[in-house]
Amino acid sequence: MKPRQPNILIVDDELQNRRLLAVLLGPEGYLTSSAASGEEALAAISTVAPDLILLDLMMPGIDGCAVASILKANPATAHIPIIMVTALVDRSARLAGLDAGAEEFLTKPVDRAELWLRVRNLLRLKALGAIESHSAELEQQVQARTVELQRFRTAMDATADAIMLLSHKTMRFVEVNATACAMLGYSRDELFSMSPCALDETDPQQLAGLCDALIALGTDTALSTSELVRKDGTRVQVDIHRQAMRSDNDWIIVAVVRDITARNEADRRLHHLAHHDPLTALPNRMLFYATLKKTLEVAIDSRWKVAVLFIDLDHFKAVNDTLGHMVGDELLIQFSERLTQCARIRDTVGRLGGDEFGVILVGQEGQQAAAVVAGKIGAALRAPFLLHGHEVSVSASIGITIHPDDSSDPDTLIKYADTAMYRAKQAGRDTYRFFTAQMNADALAQLDLESALRRAIDQEQFVLHYQPKLQLSDGRIAGVEALLRWQRPGVGLVPPNEFIPLLEETGLIVRVGSWVIAAACRQIAEWLASSVGAVHVAVNVSGRQFIDNDLDAEIALALEKYGVPGELLELELTETSMMANTERTIDILCKLKSRGVQISVDDFGTGYSSLSYLRRFPINKLKIDIAFIREVTTSPDDAAIVRAIISMARSLKLEVVAEGVENEMQLNYLRRHQCDEIQGFYVSRPLTAAALRELLACPPVLNLSEGNFARQVLLIVDDDALMLDMLADVFSADGYDILTAHSAADGFDLLALHDVQVILCDQQMPGMNGNVFLDIVRELHPETIRIMLSGQSDLLPIMGAINQGAVYRFYSKPWDNKLLRDNVRAAFQHYRAMQAMAAAQRALPLP
Numbered sequence: 001m002k003p004r005q006p007n008i009l010i011v012d013d014e015l016q017n018r019r020l021l022a023v024l025l026g027p028e029g030y031l032t033s034s035a036a037s038g039e040e041a042l043a044a045i046s047t048v049a050p051d052l053i054l055l056d057l058m059m060p061g062i063d064g065c066a067v068a069s070i071l072k073a074n075p076a077t078a079h080i081p082i083i084m085v086t087a088l089v090d091r092s093a094r095l096a097g098l099d100a101g102a103e104e105f106l107t108k109p110v111d112r113a114e115l116w117l118r119v120r121n122l123l124r125l126k127a128l129g130a131i132e133s134h135s136a137e138l139e140q141q142v143q144a145r146t147v148e149l150q151r152f153r154t155a156m157d158a159t160a161d162a163i164m165l166l167s168h169k170t171m172r173f174v175e176v177n178a179t180a181c182a183m184l185g186y187s188r189d190e191l192f193s194m195s196p197c198a199l200d201e202t203d204p205q206q207l208a209g210l211c212d213a214l215i216a217l218g219t220d221t222a223l224s225t226s227e228l229v230r231k232d233g234t235r236v237q238v239d240i241h242r243q244a245m246r247s248d249n250d251w252i253i254v255a256v257v258r259d260i261t262a263r264n265e266a267d268r269r270l271h272h273l274a275h276h277d278p279l280t281a282l283p284n285r286m287l288f289y290a291t292l293k294k295t296l297e298v299a300i301d302s303r304w305k306v307a308v309l310f311i312d313l314d315h316f317k318a319v320n321d322t323l324g325h326m327v328g329d330e331l332l333i334q335f336s337e338r339l340t341q342c343a344r345i346r347d348t349v350g351r352l353g354g355d356e357f358g359v360i361l362v363g364q365e366g367q368q369a370a371a372v373v374a375g376k377i378g379a380a381l382r383a384p385f386l387l388h389g390h391e392v393s394v395s396a397s398i399g400i401t402i403h404p405d406d407s408s409d410p411d412t413l414i415k416y417a418d419t420a421m422y423r424a425k426q427a428g429r430d431t432y433r434f435f436t437a438q439m440n441a442d443a444l445a446q447l448d449l450e451s452a453l454r455r456a457i458d459q460e461q462f463v464l465h466y467q468p469k470l471q472l473s474d475g476r477i478a479g480v481e482a483l484l485r486w487q488r489p490g491v492g493l494v495p496p497n498e499f500i501p502l503l504e505e506t507g508l509i510v511r512v513g514s515w516v517i518a519a520a521c522r523q524i525a526e527w528l529a530s531s532v533g534a535v536h537v538a539v540n541v542s543g544r545q546f547i548d549n550d551l552d553a554e555i556a557l558a559l560e561k562y563g564v565p566g567e568l569l570e571l572e573l574t575e576t577s578m579m580a581n582t583e584r585t586i587d588i589l590c591k592l593k594s595r596g597v598q599i600s601v602d603d604f605g606t607g608y609s610s611l612s613y614l615r616r617f618p619i620n621k622l623k624i625d626i627a628f629i630r631e632v633t634t635s636p637d638d639a640a641i642v643r644a645i646i647s648m649a650r651s652l653k654l655e656v657v658a659e660g661v662e663n664e665m666q667l668n669y670l671r672r673h674q675c676d677e678i679q680g681f682y683v684s685r686p687l688t689a690a691a692l693r694e695l696l697a698c699p700p701v702l703n704l705s706e707g708n709f710a711r712q713v714l715l716i717v718d719d720d721a722l723m724l725d726m727l728a729d730v731f732s733a734d735g736y737d738i739l740t741a742h743s744a745a746d747g748f749d750l751l752a753l754h755d756v757q758v759i760l761c762d763q764q765m766p767g768m769n770g771n772v773f774l775d776i777v778r779e780l781h782p783e784t785i786r787i788m789l790s791g792q793s794d795l796l797p798i799m800g801a802i803n804q805g806a807v808y809r810f811y812s813k814p815w816d817n818k819l820l821r822d823n824v825r826a827a828f829q830h831y832r833a834m835q836a837m838a839a840a841q842r843a844l845p846l847p
């Protein structure tokens, strides 16, 4: 290649000089151009930069020094060598030229040889400088590239994904990052030297095909999920993004490889969590349902039977309430383990929610197998559970449905099993029930009843009936309890036990409860304004009314609306509803009490209340549950409970009302034991408002025999009528009220009716003998003095009775009249002494 001819710019204001210099340089192979002034020179240089400038020092306008200064100050022109040409010989002019940046000087007239020499040398020097700066530039570029490469490597190595660059031409890796080495267990060099096919067990042809497809894709990325083999033979699951990139005359396949083991594991765990119950690890309702659906599909094809067991723990809430949720949780865990052991491997056990579990049984037998498993579950629960140091026994109620007998639809089967479980609960729990068509009909009837109840609320089909309560101190009506009745169109009056549980269950009780409060207040106001006057009305409130409603505000509103004083309204709530939400209930009750509203605890004795617990509630009354009143005159246990409740109420300064009193015996017994009020059929059945008005206008006169301790009442019990007469004769002169009974049963009735103090009883009686009778009397009427008369020589049973405290004295027949009379007199004295002592103790202040 021919070297480029250097281009020299001659700047001089004298044409002669310019021509001369051009002539001198031409033969040496230089190209020349010229400028007649400094301004012209600067303009020319800005267009084409010359390789060298011959610059006249003295010029009009911009002189040589100024031109040199301008050029050297500009980085684009600073490298152009300048030879200053001057006629001046003085030193100061040369220095000014050098200061301005000129490299050389030539003196006019110019010597040809000197000119060539200077020009050549300067051009050489310039070329040398250019090379140096070029190589410095190259060096800089290489350094920058190295830094860039290093940065790229570092970035690649710092990437969590493996990055592998594959040459299409050589089918070898040309670059891999540290993550790739760590992921696969190979060093960089090992990866460079091996075939990529070894990593995913493809063959070279497959790999080539893959690369060709990528190249055809252009700039698009392809994603695939695959498994790579590590150096140690283990496998790693990966997502690979691949892209082909042009590189000179080759293609580089860039593969970004992500280890998805952790993600797959997280997906698996998430899937497990979504389908399993975290507490017991059993399939949850969703998976249980899906499994049942699949099982049914297979069963329909293969004519198998499928049984669904719906299992609900009995009284599980009590475990939570008494021992806490942690213990409840532990019970659910241990229960699920026992349940799983009752099923076979092919069966499915799941937790449907709360304390509800399900089992799917598949097989030929259906009903039989289901009964066996239900029995096994019942048996597995017999052994108590040890829960955080507490021994707890539980049972379960189980409902069973069978495909194809009951249904082949998963939803329906579960629903029917639930219905059957409910029946098992109703049958007393700890048992199982198969679903029957009747249950279905009942369930539908239940639904029907529910919608009828909703209509009843909207159409105000409810009425209140009123049952009076009698004050035992004076026999007057103390107040009434308002009882809800449903006048169902086309049906008549529906008994409360047929609809109140459903009102509770559906939550409708809150709306109905509000209606009851308003209706009771309206009725009180109506009576107040009439001749009837003030009547205390008690209404029942459900626990849900405390939770779902602002009960205090609601009652305040009703009292105000009807202008009723709070004192005439009483709320009855059960122990169980008080226990449910203690703090809120106490708060609301305190507010109500401050309005004068009376509070009584209904069905007392059936819940779990303790004395200390009761003290926290602002209550006025306890209502003893009917269950204890029914046999209060014959059952020592019931009598003991009733007496204990009355004495507890006394100590807490609460009034006591007995529910369900049906006869005179119960009335007298309760009266003698200081019960304040009674309610029950013996007083009156529940009445309509109109009937009650009549009753209040003309109150019943009840026979309330006077409790007079001055009277001395002696009860003589003997099945032999002659003996009875003889004994009555013996005491006729002693001034006692003598009662005679021919049997133990008669004796109980008389004891309930009268304030008997001393009992004389024959030992040998048909039915209940004297020993048993007096033993029961000891518990029913512990204050009585009991004397046994016996014609038998066997003293053992009598001694036993004396030792147990049932018998105070014993006499054998025939008796000595005087001795017997003396002893009976002593017995009455003993009775009086005991009563005086008990009264003195009662008078002591409470500890």
Ligand SMILES: Nc1nc2c(ncn2[C@@H]2O[C@H](COP(=O)(O)OP(=O)(O)OP(=O)(O)O)[C@@H](O)[C@H]2O)c(=O)[nH]1
Binding pocket: 279, 312, 313, 314, 315, 316, 317, 318, 320, 324, 325, 326, 327, 328, 329, 332, 353, 354, 355, 425, 429
């Ligand atoms: N500890 C605990 N309790 C739960 C859990 N899930 C629900 N419960 C409670 O389980 C109880 C279920 O009560 P129910 O089945 O309605 O009533 P029950 O006391 O078992 O009475 P019956 O079923 O009528 O015999 C409720 O008190 C729930 O608060 C749980 O995961 N852990």
